[in-house]
Amino acid sequence: MTQVTLSIFRGDANGGGFVDYTVEMGEGQVVLDVIHTVQATQAGDLAVRWNCKAGKCGSCSAEVNGKPCLMCMTRMNTLDTSQPVTVAPIKTFPLIKDLVTDVSFNYEVAKRIPAFTPRAPDAPDGTYRMQQIDIERGQEFRKCIECFLCQDVCHVIRDHPENKPDFMGPRWFVRLAELEMHPLDTADRTEFIRKAGGIAYCNITKCCTEVCPENIHITDNAIIPLKERVADKYYDPFRWIFGKLTG
């Protein structure tokens, strides 16, 4: 057992600050383990979200030493523990308490996205046929655990909360790309992506891709293809003229 000090943000919407907690740390522990030790021994009311503790549910997102990550997958031995390790809540969403933020924005956006609209079944028994190669891109997007770290680092909404009504953020472009590239889906969401999604705000700095714990190529595989679809439909000069001529 070694001792380690975490400097954890304590507070709520009215304000707060970092409080140091020194606790014993066991072998192989992750940041969330140490947070739990602090909770169990020194601060029973320390607010933190977590569920699976195995990188599968995306609940325990935080900023550890300034870096957005899942606390359950961040090993203490990857951090410099000679100084206090800072643990702060994710910044893009309003603070509720300590490490817990109000991520309801995401659930509201999810409701607005036009639903999956499948084609008629392929076989008389009501089942579908799809080739593995055709679903692999969709499967990449569906690995998303909704940790919202991509939303946290996206400067369009992190630094400018006023953009939130007009820009959905990377998580929702991944969702939209998944629907648009789904082999069974028949809906066209291009207008939605352009207008409601606000995809033009994204200037492909790839911050989202860098923090994705599921290693989804958010920028290259989701956002850029969606931008291309929008550009094709609305900003292709030939298509524009053709549209004018043919009504």
Place this chain on the structure above:
Amino acid sequence: MAEYETHEYDVLVVGAGGAGLRAAIEASAKGARTALVCKSLLGKAHTVMAEGGIAAALGNVYAEDNWQVHFRDTMRGGKMLNNWRMAQLHAQEAPERVHELEAWGALFDRTKDGRILQRAFGGHKYDRLAHVGDRTGLEMIRTLQQHAVHQGIDVYMECTIARLLKDGDRISGAVGYWRQSGDMVLFRAKAVVLGTGGTGKAFKINSNSWEYTGDGHSLAYWAGADLIDMEFIQFHPTGMVWPPSVRGILVTEGVRGDGGTLTNSEGKRFMFDYITDYFRAETAETIEEADKWYDDKLNHRRTPDLLPRDEVARAINSEVKAGRGSPHGGVFLDIASRRPADYIKRALPSMYHQFKQLADVDITATPMEVGPTMHYTMGGVRVDPDTAAATVPGLFAAGECAGGMHGANRLGGNSLSDLLVFGRRAGMGAADYALGLGSQPEASTGDADTMADEMTACLDREGGENPYAIQSDLQDMMHTLVGIIRTGVELDRALGEIEKLKERAQRTSVPGGRAYNPGWHLAMDLRSLLTVSEGIARAAKERTESRGAHTRDDYQKTDPEWGKWNLSLSQGTDGSMKLDKTPLPEMPAELASLLEEAKV
């Protein structure tokens, strides 16, 4: 009498994992005003951690598979203690439920001809599990969540239900608290569906999330419903064992389904030494036969590495006790020497990731160390198989918090299918009941007032017991005295310890206020944790035989007489726990004959 924030619905679904979501979708589709309440954020329920797949006799890989074979495997896996009607409905309806998920957007791995691919799993005769790599639970919960969102179901997140309310004998709603504010909330509802999952947080080494505190089991029990089969707790054979911080985290059975084998410190595939008579006829006796089985299941018998979970967990326990364990007290699970690295990364990506990141182990190069971890609660609310109705009018239960479906031991993959089949049936049952009920039953706020007082007392008290310490002591005790191998003497001790812990749980105090206070929430959860712990220990003490996941060192034989009985728990009028033996429903002859034929 205080005023509470109040909502009114036809159907209130408690829990938003697979069962709760599927129930809410169905109830809403039937026209019932439906609310879904969950302790965490939507999409974070424990279903998300399911890895291997959904068992359904689609017959895509082996056309020989059908519901009868699935039914037979399920009953044999449950050591014949399952409710036959649940096992039948489950096997018959699972394929339709899987296809439905696909029609709602799920992207399962494919066969070469474009159908849903199925993988081999323990106790299943044929490749049967529809899956997405090793993250099937995530696919399932996301599909259901996305479908539900567009159905107009009201979702109340981070809200804990603490008590069910009754109007006379029937359910009239529930009372709970918002985790964010600590304020109480009252739901008036004609019917309540419980889909709250299991009890894993009563045990020290477990694969479960913090939410698994036996809430639904306890809510039903306190409201007068029966619980059955509580003695049957599944220890999954393969949890991580090293480093200590990850002990218990699940390693999917898919590792073995896809070719991985269990070995001891002598390098021996020890499972060949643990084939019981019950499974001898269907299990490979040599390594050669076992290895051929992976590619040709029609002409070879299944590897003993994929015996049902109760058998494998006991075998690992015995190997470790005999001194043939791995350095950190488990055994080895080796897929590295048996399958190419790119295959492993493709079929088991999250296992690869999990070991690499949490244990510095590359599973494509070295064996994993694994050991048993508390994983699943077979016992639960006694329900009517067709409607999922509990013994209290207006109360329904589905998924892990319902009992009967899995008997003495659940087969891997049968949980996700259970959630879908009986989630839907519970939603239907609840909607039919609620819509058939004329007026909204009265929801008295008396119980809510009592709740509010209890909750406030815990915050006001100073110098009381730390709830975290109580939970930790409970987990240690349950693990030592009510674990994988049990004795009557230890179970008696456990019941004594539970009484002491109950007293301590009356005197908890927590720092801080009402807003998002996890210590306070845990103090409330202790009541349900202790209720289910007592139920597990009492039933385990009573069943003087070994069957499925329940192993008594002092009664090692399976007793045919005990095979005729379920143990049933209910709350007596004096508040104490009552235990009854209730006869197993009799199986119709045509189903019984399926099991006869299977004996060979």
